Amino acid sequence: MLSRRRLLHNSLYSAAGLTLSRGVPALAQAQMANPTPFRSGIRLAPYVDPLPVPPVLRGKPGETLDVEMRQFHQKVHRDLPPTTLWGYNGSWPGPTIEAQSDQPLSINWTSKLPTTHLLPIDHSIHGAGADLPSVRNVAHLHGACTLPDDDGYPDAWFTASGQHGSKFNPRPSAYPNCQPSTTLWYHDHCLGITRLNIYAGLSGFYLIRDEFEKSLNLPSGEYEIPLMLQDRLFHHDGSLYYPKVVNGPKEHPIWVQELYGDYNCVNGKVTPFLEVEPRKYRFRILNGANSRFYHLRLFTSDAKGKILNESFDVPAFNQIGTDGGLLPEPLELRYLLISPAERFDIVIDFSDYAGKSFSLINDAPAPYNMGGQFVPAEVMLFKVTKPLSGKDTSSLPDTLAPFEMLDPTHAVKDRQLLVSEIERPSDGYVITGLLGNARWHDPITEDPKAGTTEIWSFINTTADVHPLHVHLVQFQVLNRQPFNVQVYQQTGKLIFTGLPMAPESNERPARKDTIKSYPGYVTRIIQRFDLPHGTPTTPGQEFLYVWHCHILEHEDNEMMRPYKVIA
Ligand code: C2O
Ligand code: CU
Ligand code: CU
DSSP, X not given: OOOHHHHHHHHHHOTTOHHHHTTOOHHHHHHHSOSSOOOOOOOOOSSOSBOOOOOEEEOOTTOEEEEXXXXXXXXXSTTSOOEEEEEEXXXXXXXXXXXXXXXXXXXXXXXXXXXXXXXXXXXXXXXOOTTSOSOOBOEXXXXXXXXXXXXXXXXXXXXXXXXXXXXXXXXXXXXXXXXXXXXXEEEEOOTTTHXXXXXXXXXXXXXXXXXXHHHTTOSOGGGEEEEEEEEXXXXXXXXXXXXXXXXXXXXXXXXXXXXOOSEEEEXXXXXXXXXXXXXXXXXXXXXXXXXXXXXXXXXXXXXXXXXXXXXXXXXXXXXXXXXXXXXXXXXXXXXXXXXXXXXXXXXXXXXXXXXXXXXXXXXXXXXXXXXXXXXXOEEEEEEXXXXXXXXXXXXXXXXXXXXOOOOGGXXXXXXXXXXXXXXXXXXXXXXXXXXXXXXXXXXXXXXXXXXXXXXXXXXXXXXXXXXXXXXXXXXXXEEEEEBOXXXXXXXXOOOBSSOOBOOOTTTXXXXXXXXXXXXXXXXXXEEEOOOSTTOOOOTTOEEEEEEEESSHXXXXXXXXXXEEEEO
């Protein structure tokens, strides 16, 4: 028998994961896949455009920044006409906003977007009715500790002309930044159309910095580069293509279960290249895709990006941080498995590789991890062709940030939360996803007390891995344990078929806000529900947040739940 560690490892990134043979009926697996792979039918040469780096917007402490959503045109590939997109301050990705720990910043989010949507809306989706303005937006800062009014609640949407949803907050959003240095991101969060708004371009990085991180002397300035990974489909004329389901369910005639593009974009460019110096670089990798998981490796390539199979000497990924901040120590990894919304902060040392090129290749099956959809392999190309501009004085320290483990014996609750899907009775086609066996508008069931610690156990009876995200908190992963899915579905009893397995090395110890919930496993996290430091509260006061699957097609179609923290 394989070691526990190995067992999980196998199921993590091999298409024929062990999890699938364990209790999920073969039929259910087949039915999950979208009927036909999405292809745009265009052919674009990889690695012909340089990687763009989004502009930086630095906030002074206490300042209010203006960020406006606009429609604009951007070249996404040398051989495509400009693409019509939506973006914060008119770029895709939007500006990288930089803040300092414990120094509040406010953002006045405004819109100049047109009144017609760029992409097809399925009005049968809850909260996306034809009676509502079709262009509605609200920005959310993912991974941030904020008050509900500033968190971008899905009903807090507004339009360019001043219409708004029930939870709209007319004031600029206040971000206290009361958390250690980390890589956050902001994106649209409007009820029922988040997938379309983000696909249109509404996403950007938000970095929190602090003195401690500075003292580590990590690569910085032009040697620190954010990489936003997103897959897209384009038409020949350069326009964005978001497919509609042919013969889709009557219930949701054009909703697609998951969106998979046939081109990977990094920072809004199709498979770009980056020329680097032979030295250390820090990359903040974000999976900003709607549905695609990335399983990334570097391959030695020629200058055009053709993989040279004779050399396997490639630099390692040194992971130094994740969703909520720095890890206790760097992890030397050969591959990275990144689900939608996760962030991997890494250092790559190109010192020994002057003159070489490395392609960044993805081979994660889509849907993850049973496949069925097209997987575009090329992500980007690193070319170590720039001369060293000066001695590399940056460091990759052996130890990074101290980490405080949450103690499971302090948890006041263990909530069992089902991750499931509803199938159309006639043929088993999945028409909706559910969390806790409830829909968005069902009464709130998760109501932790402020300052208390809880364990949440996600019981995944589907055939997919779902990246689950909880607003407000940075949580910790405890373990994953396999169970008999059929018995659970028939009787509601949890019969474990194995011991709890340790999380991956980069999942614990680590501050996480998004976690992969594996099919046939109970995935357990522990979290303390602290409101922003110094929030004045009255006993019984309620603070409303959400938790959801970060596959955007699922999030839009009921796989999202409100929850409240009670003071
Ligand atoms: Cu990335 Cu609820 O968000
Ligand atoms: Cu979030
Ligand atoms: Cu999901």
